[in-house]
Amino acid sequence: MQTDWSVVLNFLPQLIGGAKITVQITVIGLFGGLILGTMAGLMRAYGGRVLNAIAFTYVELIRGTPIVVQVMFLYFAMPVLTGLRVDPMSAAVLAIIVNAGAYIAEIVRGAFLSISRGLSEAGLALGLPQWKVLVYILGPLAFRRLIPPLGNQFIVSLKDTSLFIVIGVGELTRTGQEIMAANFRAVEIWTAVAVIYLILTGTMSVALRMIEKRMRIL
Amino acid sequence: MSIIEFRKTSKHFGDLKVLDEVDLHIDVGEVVVLIGPSGSGKSTLLRCINGLEQISGGDLVMDGISVRAGKKQLRLIRQEAGMVFQQFNLFPQMTALENVAFGPRKVRGASVAGAREQALALLEKVGLSDKAGHYPAELSGGQQQRVAIARALAVRPKVMLFDEPTSALDPELKQEVLTVMRQLAQEGMTMVVVTHEMAFAKQVGTRLIFMEHGKISVDGHPREVIENPPSERLRDFLQHVE
Numbered sequence: 273m274q275t276d277w278s279v280v281l282n283f284l285p286q287l288i289g290g291a292k293i294t295v296q297i298t299v300i301g302l303f304g305g306l307i308l309g310t311m312a313g314l315m316r317a318y319g320g321r322v323l324n325a326i327a328f329t330y331v332e333l334i335r336g337t338p339i340v341v342q343v344m345f346l347y348f349a350m351p352v353l354t355g356l357r358v359d360p361m362s363a364a365v366l367a368i369i370v371n372a373g374a375y376i377a378e379i380v381r382g383a384f385l386s387i388s389r390g391l392s393e394a395g396l397a398l399g400l401p402q403w404k405v406l407v408y409i410l411g412p413l414a415f416r417r418l419i420p421p422l423g424n425q426f427i428v429s430l431k432d433t434s435l436f437i438v439i440g441v442g443e444l445t446r447t448g449q450e451i452m453a454a455n456f457r458a459v460e461i462w463t464a465v466a467v468i469y470l471i472l473t474g475t476m477s478v479a480l481r482m483i484e485k486r487m488r489i490l
Numbered sequence: 491m492s493i494i495e496f497r498k499t500s501k502h503f504g505d506l507k508v509l510d511e512v513d514l515h516i517d518v519g520e521v522v523v524l525i526g527p528s529g530s531g532k533s534t535l536l537r538c539i540n541g542l543e544q545i546s547g548g549d550l551v552m553d554g555i556s557v558r559a560g561k562k563q564l565r566l567i568r569q570e571a572g573m574v575f576q577q578f579n580l581f582p583q584m585t586a587l588e589n590v591a592f593g594p595r596k597v598r599g600a601s602v603a604g605a606r607e608q609a610l611a612l613l614e615k616v617g618l619s620d621k622a623g624h625y626p627a628e629l630s631g632g633q634q635q636r637v638a639i640a641r642a643l644a645v646r647p648k649v650m651l652f653d654e655p656t657s658a659l660d661p662e663l664k665q666e667v668l669t670v671m672r673q674l675a676q677e678g679m680t681m682v683v684v685t686h687e688m689a690f691a692k693q694v695g696t697r698l699i700f701m702e703h704g705k706i707s708v709d710g711h712p713r714e715v716i717e718n719p720p721s722e723r724l725r726d727f728l729q730h731v732e
Contacts, residue, residue, distance in 0.1 A: 393542055394579035394638075398593040398645055399569035401561075408596060412583050 279457045280464045290447030291468050297361070297443060298430045298472075301368025305429070308369055309376025316381045318402070327377060334374035340435050343367035347439045364436040364443070372429045379421045383414040416487050423480035427473045434469075444468060493518050493553055493649060493680055494539055500547035501534055501704075508534045510704035511548060516682065518648075521675045523691040523712060524684045526701035527727060532684045535701065536651050539682065540571040553648060569597060572642030576654040578634040580626040586613060586637045587622040593645040605644075612640040616670050632663030636670055643674075650674065652683040686731050692716055700724050 280287075315327035334342065347363040350356065358366070387410050395405035434445035448465040452458060494516040501509035508531045516522055524532040537543040538550055541557045541564045550557045552567045580589050590609035594600035600608070613619050616636040626634050635655060642650060652671065656664040668690050675681055675694045685691065691698055691712045698715045700708035708715060708724050719725040 388577075388579070390575060390577050390579040391581060394573075394575065394581070394641075397540055397542060397568055397571075397573040398642075399565045399597045401565060404596055408592075409581055 275459055276457070277460055279455060279460050283451050283461070284464075286447055286451060287444065287464060287468060290442060290444040291472065293361075293441065294430070294433050294443040294445075295472065297364045297368060297433045297436070297441070298426075301365050301433075302372055302426055302429055304365070304369035305372030305376055308373030310380050312373060312377035313380025314384070314406070316377060317384045318406070331374045331377050334371055335378075339367060339371045339432050340438055342371060343436055343439055346370075360436070360439045360441045363439055364433065364441045367436070368429055368433065371432065372425060375425050375428075376422065379418060379425065380414070382421075383417040384410055386417060387413050416484075419480060419484045419487075423477065426476055426480070430473055430476065431469065491518055492516060494682070495551040496535075496538075496548070497550065498548035499538060499545050499550045501531070501538060501543060502546045508704050509538065509545075512704070512706060514699070514706060514709075516680070518680050519678050520697055521681045521695050522683065522697045522699060523695040524682065524699050524701060525686065525688075525691070525727070525731070530701040531704040532701045533653055536653050536682060536684050539649075539651060540568045540573055542573075569645055570648045571651055572645060572647035572649070573651045574635070574638050574642055574653065574655045576657050578626070578631070578638045578658070580634055580638055580641070582626050585623050585625055586618060586629065589626070589637055590640045590644050593641060597645055609640070609644060612643055613637070615643075615673075616640045617666070630663060631659045632666045635659065635667045639667070639670055639674075649680045649682065652681065652685065654684050654686075656685065656687060688716060688728065688731055700727070 312327040312330055315323040316331070319327065343363055346366055347358065347360065350358065384406075391409055391413070392405055395409045396402070400408075433441075433443050436443055437446045437449060440446065444465055448461050452461050455461075492515040494514070496512045496514040498511040498513060499509055500507065500511055510531075512531075512535065514535075524535065526532045534543055538545050538557065539552055545557060553570045555563045555567050557564060557567060580586075581592065584592060587606065587609050590612055591600075591602075591605040594605040594608060595602070610619065610622060613622055616639055618633060618636055618640070621629060621633060621637075626637070629637065639650075639655075655671070656667050659667065664687070668687060671681070671683070671690070672694050683690075683695070695712040698708070698710060698712040699706055700715070700721075702723060708720055710720070715724070716728060719728060
């Protein structure tokens with residue numbers, strides 16, 4: 273078997289272009305997913321019956337179906353149902369928001385509920401409204417417990433973007449696939465793609481670990 | 491003048507009747523000590539006063555406001571009824587000073603400087619001015635509980651509720667907490683205290699209430715009741731506590 277690693281160098285600009293799109297989808301998607309997930313998680317933990325039921329249905333619906341099906345639905349089925357066409361990039365970002373949001377909701381719910389009830393009661397007993405107890409007392413404590421499982425979810429979501437190959441988003445995996453189809457350098461190209469993913473997830477891990485270390489974990 | 495009025499107050503947990511049509515009036519300046527076997531409803535009685543437990547029947551009026559009047563009114567009640575918990579429940583991410591300054595800042599809308607100054611004065615009052623910058627995890631149980639008392643006082647309540655404040659403490663640490671409570675009583679604070687400290691009840695209490703099966707079974711002057719228990723059950727109970 274002959275390998276020629278100079279191919280990687282030749283196609284590096286293209287691969288980096290793909291990686292940029294991967295990062296873009298991940299960052300915007302996780303930002304939205306964090307907001308959606310925090311809302312859904314708090315609805316699960318503190319909402320009334322109705323809010324709780326809405327959030328529960330959302331979480332179960334998303335956790336129970338594969339992300340590939342979700343993005344196919346967003347890209348191919350939604351236009352038929354609503355008449356609104358979305359471009360592949362938007363469908364990809366939306367899929368990460370919706371998908372990561374469901375998992376983050378459970379992480380958020382768990383983190384808040386793991387905090388001793390006594391602290392919540394101490395806040396309420398001072399005469400604080402529930403939302404201030406959440407923001408000033410439970411929130412900062414929950415946030416510290418969120419980081420490790422959140423890091424996990426971030427890495428999963430980043431790798432999930434590779435599945436958007438099915439709707440033709442030019443992210444890293446798709447770029448690798450296209451280069452491969454032209455020159456059949458499977459070993460070199462897929463190794464390069466894997467290494468780039470590792471660099472991306474590794475950076476994320478290190479960043480999260482730094483945040484974790486800077487906080488006193490309680 | 492009554493500041494706390496239980497009017498046929500009941501509380502159920504499912505089928506379990508924890509409070510059974512309790513009638514009780516507590517006046518300004520009283521130091522009421524609540525005792526009773528576990529499950530008799532004494533903690534629940536205390537927690538109903540500031541609405542941490544919702545009453546199921548009757549009414550309960552604190553400082554002229556019914557606990558059933560609504561969320562906003564309940565918050566007003568809570569501002570007037572400071573609470574001290576068995577497990578201290580200090581906010582672990584805040585220093586002692588921040589814990590004490592927190593209530594005035596977020597509930598009363600005090601200025602940063604004002605809240606800080608008041609917090610320092612309260613920490614001094616409970617003998618902990620040298621621990622202002624310490625986190626709860628760096629304090630002993632007795633010190634944590636004294637910070638918790640200062641935190642409750644910082645909101646300037648009219649009444650202080652103590653839910654077994656010394657039960658989680660070693661014997662030698664109990665005293666420093668009891669000393670602070672005695673001092674508060676001497677200043678005329680209205681207090682309702684769930685405790686097993688009979689010496690405290692005798693020396694500081696102005697009224698002793700013995701609860702059984704969700705009802706008040708004995709209500710009298712601590713010294714008289716302790717030295718001359720009017721019921722067999724209370725005599726029995728006192729023997730086990732002392």
